[in-house]
Amino acid sequence: MSFIEENKVLWRKLVPVLFIIAMLGPWMFDLLNVPAQYPCGRPSVRLYGDFCGYPMSGFEVIKYANSGFVYFLGELVKGNISGRILDLIFPLYTWLIILPFFSILLLIWKKNSRRLQTINLFACGLACLVTLTLFILQTREAQYIHTLYSLWGIWLYILVALGTIIIEILVLRSNTELKQG
Numbered sequence: 001m002s003f004i005e006e007n008k009v010l011w012r013k014l015v016p017v018l019f020i021i022a023m024l025g026p027w028m029f030d031l032l033n034v035p036a037q038y039p040c041g042r043p044s045v046r047l048y049g050d051f052c053g054y055p056m057s058g059f060e061v062i063k064y065a066n067s068g069f070v071y072f073l074g075e076l077v078k079g080n081i082s083g084r085i086l087d088l089i090f091p092l093y094t095w096l097i098i099l100p101f102f103s104i105l106l107l108i109w110k111k112n113s114r115r116l117q118t119i120n121l122f123a124c125g126l127a128c129l130v131t132l133t134l135f136i137l138q139t140r141e142a143q144y145i146h147t148l149y150s151l152w153g154i155w156l157y158i159l160v161a162l163g164t165i166i167i168e169i170l171v172l173r174s175n176t177e178l179k180q181g
Contacts, residue, residue, distance in 0.1 A: 025153020
């Protein structure tokens with residue numbers, strides 16, 4: 001048995017903790033218009049020109065996105081949904097971000113389910129794509145270097161999701177080798 005196979009329960013218990021830590025870190029900036037001659041008050045940082053950014057955690061981003069979803073549902077009940085499709089799409093993206101957390105909890109509960117391992121791989125892959133897209137869409141070329149280190153929460157999330165993908169692939173391979181051998 002490999003080291004990863006022997007400690008897969010430990011790895012799977014560590015991943016949700018790291019996901020929560022990543023969600024507590026900064027994911028995006030809420031832009032504030034502050035003229036350049038005035039300093040940005042803490043915790044805001046100067047992003048570019050006349051804009052400061054207030055760092056929002058992953059939980060705040062999800063809360064903000066899902067408030068738009070509640071608004072969309074209200075408009076749907078009234079029958080007035082013209083031009084409101086973005087209020088539906090953004091919450092769906094945030095649900096994809098939360099999905100790996102729950103899929104790994106299911107894997108902890110039901111230890112040797114090949115189907116859940118595959119679902120977890122798929123959920124982590126989707127979450128990586130969504131978070132990377134979220135980062136790229138909110139960042140201008142001039143500020144990539146600045147946001148690389150100041151948005152550490154989103155990068156930790158991506159690293160944890162990629163690490164989970166790698167570990168689960170190795171666990172799947174070792175299970176397949178054990179069954180064949």
